[in-house]
Amino acid sequence: MNTPLSWIKAYVPDLDCTDQQYMDAMTLSGSKVEGFRRLDKNLEKIVVGMIDQITPHPDADKLIVCRVRVGAENAGANALPDAPDCIQIVTGAHNVKEGDKVPVVLDGGKVAGGHDGGSLPEDGIKIKKGKLRGVESFGMMCSVEELGSSRDMYPDAPEEGIYILPGDAEIGSDAIELLGLHDTDFEYEITSNRVDCYSIIGIAREAAATFGSSFQPPRPVMRGNGENAADYVKVEIADPDLCRRYVARVVKNVKIGPSPEWIQRRLANSGIRPINNLVDITNYVMKEYGQPMHAFDMSTVAGSKIVVKRAEDGEEFTTLDGQVRKLDHDVLMICDGEKEIGIAGIMGGQNSMITTDVDTVLFESACFDGTNIRLSAKRLGMRTDASGIFEKGVDANVTFEAINRACELVEELGCGEVVGGCVDVHGELPCDKVIPLRPDWINGFLGTDIPAEDMIKYLRKIDLDVDEKAMTVTCPSWRQDLEQEADIAEEVARFFGYDNIPTTLPRGEATAGKLSFKLRVEQLARTVAQYAGFSQAMTFSFESPKVFDKLRIPADSLLREAVTISNPLGEDYSIMRTLPLDGLLTSLAANYNHRNKNVKLYELAHIYIPSGRQAPVYASCSKDHACELPDERVQFVLGFYGEEDFFYMKGIVEEFFSKAGICCRPVYNPEAELPFLHPGRKAGIVIEGVQVGYIGELHPDVADAYEIGERCHIAVIDMPFIVDMATFDRKYTGIARFPAVTRDISLLMSKEILAGQVEAVIAQRGGKLLESYELFDVFEGAQLGIGLKSMAYTLTFRAKDHTLEEAEINAVMKKILNGLSDLGAEQRS
Template sequence: MKISLNWLKQYIDLNDLTTKDIVDKLTMSGLEVEDIVDENELYKNFIVAEVKSVSKHPNADKLSVCEVFDGKETLQVICGAPNVAPGQKVVFAPIGTLIPNGNFQIKKAKIRGVESNGMICAEDELLLSEDHSGIMVLNSTLQAGKPITEALNLNDVIFEIAVTPNRPDALSHVGVARDLSAIFNRDLHLPEIVLKESKIKANEIASVEIKDQKNCPRYSAKVVLNVQIKESPEWLKNRLAKIGLRPINNVVDVTNFILHELGQPLHAFDLDLLEGKKIIVKSTEQEKEFVTLDSKVRKLPQNTLMICDAKREVAIAGIMGGENSEINPSTKNILIESAYFNPSSIRRTSKALQLSTDSSYRFERGADPSITKYAAERAAQLISELAGGEVAEGIIDVYPKIIERKEISLRYSRVTKILGYEISKEKIHQILSRLGLALKDLDDNSLLVSVPTFRPDIEREIDLIEEIARINGYDNIPVVPKINITLEKKVDQQKFEDDVRNIISSFGFYEMINNPLESEWEAGLTGNPIFLANPQSAEMSCLRTSLLGGGLNSVKRNLNYGIRNMMLFEIGNVFERKSDLLINSFDDISEKQNLILILSGKEEEKTWYSDEKYFDFYSLKGYVNSFTQKISLDNLLTDLYYSSENEIYSYYFTKNFNNQLVGVGGKVKKDVLSKFDINQDVFVFEFDLSALKKITPDVKKYIEPLKFPKIIRDFALIFDRSVQYLDVKNFILERASKLLKKVELFDIFENETLGSNKKSMAFTLEYFDESRTLTEDEVEKDFNYLISEISKKFNAKLRG
């Protein structure tokens, strides 16, 4: 919201304060000043100059060489505007001037070989409008050399204030002035109304009926007859222009002026265009179309609150007037609407129509039901002053159920209790009174506060405490140097995931964070996705069902950047709908936390000490198993292996806890990768971290280091290629004596000498006993037995 400092000064004396004082205090009491345009600063070097002569530039058709008198001397200036002519008074930027539009400085220059000592300005260069058709031509009576800050009244300061949604009262110059009156403890002067009314009575000319009293609690109307629609005077145009409004005509400008003065939105109807000279406020019964005064056709939903005349709709209540009844150059008689509409009703309509106006913005936040009469009279007064005409006597004011002021009691002790420091009673009284609240002492300890209707946000004691705190300044609240800590058990629900991050990153993985919003096909790869009702785009229309899509997109991006070797991980939530039924409760959806590990490219680069090595399935399995070991779940999880493909993987394995799947991964299929434009192998494993978190790991027990020597035996057998390592290992463990404690595969290979479809697997067996030294004989016996058993079972032969 733009606020003009000069305009503010109409209601409060601020002349002794600097702009910085005002800005800082406003910001620090809750009306944040986001931007300041100080015209005195912006236009400080510009002066009025007189064009003495104009001649053609020798080297450029569209340029002129001008002699310009700046009040002291005559300068040669090059000008490109088509309208420059001798005798004009113009805005001149001498050398050194900073031009507001584009923020560049005027320098002495040669333009196509001719010297130029400054610039004659167009409106857009001064940010006064977007007009660049020609230079600004000023009133010829202005004296050359006069600063334009004086000549053009460019001496205001404009604040851009961010008003929070709880403060509708501050959405006007008077509203801001009221806060300043509390901050600086000085008087607020509201404009007085002096109305000359004719003998014709308003309620004999027009009438108002409210059919929807819930959504329109009050409708006041003032009638002005025989006005003359014309341009507004300079002062009014200037006021509106400063806050970025385009002047239209004297009547409309007055309504806009009052909206920004008092915060009360008004609308002026051409009374002669109102059928039956009647206003009826009612909601639409069915959908219909309506043309607003910006000539746009609006589709009104059912139950839209409308202003109607005897026959038809003439305005969308509180939002925008209709084309059919707007003020036009031939308007003679007008009806000024000053109403109070239900905030939710206006907000619903504004949302439905996607139409937000200065008016709807104020009504949906809560206008002041008590101000309607005053605002209508103020408008009538200004209109009669500016447009002539006579103000009909009296006001039509339909207000069936008066909205009363709230009364709240305030305990001084509660102020201290909440804020942590004491503010004197006098100060509290002063702050609240300056804000327009009426006070009555209840007793020594409390106060009865009557809240005016322009402060719908003040409903409770705590709201009064906020007013006191903010006006007195949050800076005055002390900063306590110590706190009490209670000694109940502390919880950290994120400890597990933090531990997991530490483990995985220590393996050499880099953590990713991907966007959980995905396209339907990405989310659909791994589950039944949940759709957004209002997505930004098709690429972000679903919640991810796994971390795979985001991970593969990150792989693709890195490949695009020329990075081919990757170890990536992510921890994040994934979402699924449990059925295709409507989502109606948390039971219909699942949200859980997953962990994904991704390997792609080379595990080892070619270096001076080793050959290059690519990631493969066993790299993945190694990391996965190291992880489960680190979180002490390795003994509780079982693996299942799948050598044939599923939707995602060419081959894969799963981790399971009590037959429940807690992780899956393997080599990602080529056709999945090609959808992500990935042309190298990718190995992925995804854990359900929420499930892992729930498993209680085995309690760790100390195992004494072995005191007696181990006996190691190796063997290599030739097997059919289809024999699986794990089957052999399990068979050995099953058949061996209790003394065999460890079986390890240390070599595996295939070649022609072994025979076709054959492979050699070499194992190391470790024997020991915790309580004695083993004899070579007992080990030898078991070892030989095992070899013969394996040979029989798997049709294997000892290697050479």
């Protein structure tokens, strides 16, 4: 929404402020000004001149020499010797003749742009006296492009050449004033609740209230000749759910011509192209009242009848821009007795278009359902100025006022004879709302101490009616957003000034500030990962279904059942991830591609498992259908390529478990189904019989698919499991007071036997006395024999309450070795 300040000032006559002051004050009272554009920016020393005499240039065929009367004061030292009020200007323009009045920029002045109408230079173009082909020139006559405008905004300007001013322009006066360019166009961000502010009147009302000035809006009165519009046209609303009100008025003996200058300037300065008086009036009223209007040529309205009804599915209709539109049953149409003549609220039809030889016009001002217009415009792919306003919701009372304003302008501009009366079809009209005014409650709510009389003053400034006896506020229908006391409190706060509300801190019962346990465990994961050299990544939660192929996920895998977005940005962003790998691998690949060395990344990534596959994490939803929601699980995913190996990753995983207070050793299951990992270098991570994650080297095919040219390792830990198992509680177990005894054993076994199996035996057989065990050597070699390997462990024994005797240790050692022997691992001699 934008408004030229001049139009606002027309209704707030004593508004007196700078552009910046206006912007700041309006923003602080709730009409946010995004910015403003001064229309006279870089227009300096531009006056009205009259061409006295034109002579050919002695040395150039395309140039002429003009003697231009600008007044003695403006001519100054540059005046012609024989005429103190004239200067000489050389020009290449050919549309001027003697006696024309033109805008002249004097020596030392500025214009906004070049004559080609290209983009305007920031600091304008300085004009200095000089010589053109040897003849002195003391200024320049201007085209509308040089004035920073265009022929769109000055339809009477020549296609090329100097803009000719009206004959009654006063020589030597300010040409910019005459051109209506001493104006500023303000751009607002209007919030969706303030439909009334999508209009000059709405903004002007806010401006008057903001600056404490009087507000004098137009107050149209219904006039017309002795006839009755009802004799010209009948109106029927067949679908009242989509059309709350339809007002029709008739204008006959229409005389199409240009609008007066003041209408043209107000439209042009709002960025609307003046066209002719009739079109300009509808545009003017749309801007002024925020009510789109339409004009039909009465001679094309068959049966003198208007019917507002839904279109038939599949129908076609040609709009006035010549495009054929395909309709459906949800599109509301304006029809006459036989056919469609317009798409309601969006665009008229070619078949009922106003032409210059129109005689009788039917004005339409209607209140259509905003949502329907919005959705129809979207389906049809034609968002117009009118639909943009309708979709915000028009006040049915304004609908009536606006058409009368249009007819008033028709009379004022003399562009036709307004037929008396109107055809006004409507259902129930919106009425004023009454809200109690409790100053104490408002002060309690805002934390202020505003006197009641000030509140009443603020509310009256914006045309809300306050009954001081009943202490109620009556809100007019154009303020549909005001529904309850909190809304009234906001109106009071806006004009009291948000900045004047004091700053306090909430009192009352203290609450404990804290992170949830889940977040604490996640914080721990971050800490461990970062200390181990991993940096935190963040990747999108949605991805392409192609990811499953890239990760070698079998066609029948449950992992392929994902939460699917029905309107994604594209296939690449269409499913919610069920695995946390793609984002991280893509990031690693990007790093690899940038030749970054040894990159380690981690992410705390959400995955989304469709409902029904697992119990929802958020079981606390109060609504019954809550179980439709997917299970959102945080997964701690780590990945790196470069120097380190599988066991480095394993170390981090175990460090995390240990810091999370999980004391039992995880078990690694190499048989776990992990198709994206190297078949010989992968494992499921199992704690107390539950697979809580997995670890391994990326399958070479997957690494190729992501174009990571080095061995890449990943680990994934399902955090909900860890959160369940984790504890930050610790118990001191004392520092051992009795000495430990160590025994080294060297075992010979088949290569097939895993360290995990050996250790399980050691741990189980070692019992209470075994404090720890540590692998210190693994060796395979020809001298051992084919298919054999040797593993050497240091076992540490200690008792809490006494120094271990040789016999005790030997007994345990024997148990361990027997167990190992059963496994197939024999002690080497």
